[in-house]
Amino acid sequence: MSIWRCASHAISRAASPGQGGGNLPYFLDSNVLIGYYFHVADTWGTEATDVFEDPEPNHSSTGVWAECFGDGTGGRCHTIQQNLGREFRRAAAGVK
CATH class of the missing domain: 1.10.287 (Helix Hairpins)
Incomplete structure (x- = not known):
């Protein structure tokens, strides 16, 4: 299972009512989540990619x-x- 699929699974489980609404079932490093956001942003359309490609200093x-x-x-x-x-x-x- 790829890291992205693993992060996606953990996030969707954490958001389900059976998991307490916003509590992750286990620790996820912030870099994993950031990487997941970058990976998924490619499918979100131009609005999301505009945010990531903003020329201002990040x-x-x-x-x-x-x-x-x-x-x-x-x-x-x-x-x-x-x-x-x-x-x-x-x-x-x-x-x-």
């Missing part, structure tokens, strides 16, 4: 996570949190 979930939360040294969310804390302390000091 970013992996790992890259987006690292940009938002950092690689252990910060990230945009950490910077925003620090700036908010600094502004709050500055405003609180002005109230005294």
Whole structure:
């Protein structure tokens, strides 16, 4: 059985009411699901392939996570949190 057929079978079983609606019966690596989406998108028509062939830069979930939360040294969310804390302390000091 090919990996695509296996992923398709697992996804259809997970979506059935007998399997609890959205719970996969076993772990599927995200790369398997992404590969499955690419494989199936070829049969979805031009709208789906337009999304995959978009010329704008595409970013992996790992890259987006690292940009938002950092690689252990910060990230945009950490910077925003620090700036908010600094502004709050500055405003609180002005109230005294």
